[in-house]
């Protein structure tokens with residue numbers, strides 16, 4: 001809704017042309033009516049209801065026009081009654097096709113592959129990285145989002161997506177004109193693997209090395225081998241070390257579901273949720289002493305995955321898009337308009353709007369088998385969240401209760417990654433790391449904020465081992481979107497039923513940014529890379545991300561819940577156990593989970609209402625109450 005401009009559309013998919021025109025009207029209409037109602041001040045909740053109605057219509061249109069069939073899945077029917085647990089490789093979730101959403105299936109698409117005429121090196125990715133992305137000075141996100149929130153989203157990405165690589169390498173050399181400003185004169189990386197599929201949208205597609213379901217694979221692994229690595233095979237539990245952190249193998253690699261490109265903050269969340277899983281096992285064993293190791297594991301995995309999905313939906317996302325409408329919207333996704341109390345008392349009896357997506361009688365995929373999409377991966381390229389240094393705090397301090405813990409040390413982020421990061425984390429410990437990350441704001445998603453240390457990064461392979469060649473991640477991300485046929489910014493917006501930009505000033509008011517965009521792209525707004533557009537776009541107040549990225553979120557956040565039978569048909573006490581379901585229902589936020597394991601620490605140091613906002617921020621107990629139930633201000 002930020003742009004109300006008109007434009008001719010060069011690259012929009014022909015089917016979408018008439019809809020785009022209608023969306024202009026819809027966006028404009030809603031914008032002015034909401035604004036007017038707000039000004040009149042008739043009823044303080046009315047603008048929120050109207051905002052929700054707008055988002056409902058938007059989501060419906062995206063479900064209709066932005067879910068494309070990709071790849072061929074020829075799975076088989078199977079016995080859903082017998083397989084009422086999450087499998088190691090994500091098979092047997094879709095009710096009729098056992099392969100949908102399993103490891104190694106294709107990425108989907110929200111729009112056809114790009115039709116733009118520009119080449120892979122046009123403009124050169126290293127020029128885009130150096131002139132528009134590279135951090136000049138660290139810009140933080142204010143108090144809205146902390147380092148736990150930053151690690152959380154990496155934790156989720158590693159649950160959902162990872163493009164399988166080819167065995168063939170590519171080398172990118174920096175052009176002469178910027179070679180001196182580039183940390184790497186050239187860098188090598190593996191191509192993205194593509195397989196011929198001849199689906200309706202493209203000839204070849206990319207494969208997801210992770211299971212796209214919200215199944216906790218980041219802690220449980222993406223296949224049988226990964227799952228066996230993390231289990232103790234006693235009382236359903238996962239391996240964790242005596243200090244509550246992850247165990248490591250003889251090479252110093254953490255024992256967890258996913259070990260690629262990890263750093264201490266990410267590994268900390270893996271350990272916290274392995275601990276949560278084990279606590280669920282203990283609880284289940286007390287109430288159901290007859291359950292064996294396998295059954296305890298299966299139930300605890302379902303419960304822990306649902307806790308993670310719930311925290312992401314009603315806690316993390318509400319902090320990311322900090323507006324009353326989105327806070328209400330995300331709670332409605334989980335509980336429905338009638339709220340938690342109604343659902344607790346009567347169950348899911350009134351459909352998705354009134355009772356939420358979770359607990360629907362049947363999963364819904366809107367006619368397109370579930371997968372996560374290329375465009376979804378692109379809008380989650382948020383490495384700008386990462387700072388240059390991690391600020392460690394002294395939690396033994398006797399500072400008065402209302403002060404934040406004093407700073408002990410600042411450690412380079414580079415030193416907190418990989419094996420070195422794991423070694424450091426083991427001396428820091430879980431509580432100190434949580435308090436430190438809780439008190440540190442993460443980076444803002446804006447231009448000139450891409451961490452410099454990632455422009456010369458030794459990435460890790462799937463086994464967690466260092467790669468031989470360093471990469472310039474900022475340049476690589478620009479290349480990846482082009483290589484995978486993700487539309488450039490304007491084409492992306494048109495395909496999302498949004499108004500494209502006509503001139504740089506439509507994107508931002510910042511004159512310095514406009515100058516830099518002109519220097520890289522000339523006057524050709526169609527050339528603008530998606531990443532640059534997402535980072536440059538003027539943000540809606542309260543949103544940490546762009547509006548363009550948000551519409552992909554709106555579609556996929558619901559899809560992850562409504563397409564999964566373990567959040568719909570099987571979200572019941574028979575599958576989860578009565579006590580397991582109660583555990584999910586009682587856990588609302590990450591703060592609840594941290595509090596369960598470290599009550600003294602949260603009492604002492606966590607002042608805010610969400611564990612994802614900076615911890616010395618004023619608490620806002622209201623944010624736990626659905627907006628439509630809150631008293632008038």
Ligand code: HEM
Pocket residue numbers: 150151153154157161162163189261262263377378380381382383385386417459460476480
């Ligand atoms: C220290 C922390 C991190 C490191 C070292 C790291 C490193 C990497 C590397 C090496 C890649 C693969 C690049 C390629 O070959 O295409 C990657 C991909 C990606 N990262 Fe990160 N990352 C970190 C944190 C994050 C965070 C906080 C986010 C936030 C959302 C994020 C989101 C992504 C996404 C969406 C991809 C693309 C995945 C795909 O291609 O399927 N990463 N990261």
